[in-house]
Amino acid sequence: MKPAPLVTVLILVLTMTAVSGCFSAPHKITPTVGPDATIEPTAVPATATPKPTPAFIQPTMTVVDDTTSISGGMDGMANGFRLKQGAYVVTWSGSGTRLGFSLTDASGNGMANVSDGRTSGSRLMVIDDNSIYPGNYTLMATSDGEWSVIIKRPDTSSAVSLPVTVGAAEADGIAVSEPFKAQKGDLKISYSFSRTAYGTGYVNVYDVLTGESFYTRPMTGGSQTGMSNAEVPVQGVYIAQVTVPAGASYAEVTISQ
Incomplete structure (x- = not known):
């Protein structure tokens, strides 16, 4: 005996509903923030403060x-x-x-x-x-x-007579004499150090007006005193530059004729 048509329709509707439920998208649950929850702020990278440019x-x-x-x-x-x-x-x-x-x-x-x-x-x-x-x-x-x-430029009118003494500390490196008058002929350069120098020092002598120089024997290391000689080529006004040797601590140089 065949079922009644109405019963058949109900059976088909119930079957299709069950099947569609199996393949439908899952229901997404969104969490809610409670009233007492604290939201952490987003960290902002620190920006370096540029250094001011020195004024020219x-x-x-x-x-x-x-x-x-x-x-x-x-x-x-x-x-x-x-x-x-x-x-x-x-x-x-x-x-x-x-x-x-x-x-x-x-x-x-x-x-x-x-x-x-x-x-x-x-x-x-x-x-x-x-x-x-x-x-x-x-x-x-x-x-x-x-x-x-x-x-x-040194004032030649204020040049002094020899002897002239120049003192210089090793830390200063170089010292310059005052302008001095020299006659043609031998020039004596004596030097002494407060400590025994292990380097080489120099005394360079120049003509104030021409810039020409003449040779002086270097101040040798390994001693605390010494003497150097030179030859003045012509009478005039000169000026000397002393380079203090390493280890001397303090040097005193006297130029005379």
Whole structure:
């Protein structure tokens, strides 16, 4: 006996519902945050604060007769000052921890490292018209502070008579004498050190007006005293530069005739 048509329809509906439930997408449950929950903030990467750039100070330059004065700060350049033939005393000082500067002409001739790492001192610049020539010069300076440089030709009218004594500490490296008058003939250079030097020192003598030099025997290491001789080629005004030998601690040099 066949089932009634209505019963057959009900059976088919129930079967299809069961099957569709097996293949439907799973129900997604979204968690909720309770009222007492704390939300952690998102970390923001730290940004480094840039260091301020040091202010550039344009060097100022003053030229009076045979004296050129230049002052500035940080890195700087001054040019267009003229240096004649002869010897010049270069004196410098700086407020920073370092100061380096050069003095060169348009061809790059001159002195590449005048200060030799020292923030203060003095030394000679000799324009002999042979290896270093007269002309317009440029000063290039690098520093982390303010600085000043004076380039001065010694006054021959104030030259003193011999003997002349120059004292210099090893830490200073170099010392310059005052200008002195010398006659043609033998020149005696005696020296003494507070400690026994193990390096070699030098005394260089230059004609103030021409920049010409004459040979002096080096100060030898291994002793605390010594003597060197030289020959003055012509009567004139001279100036000496002393390079202190390593280990001397303090050197005293006397020039006489």
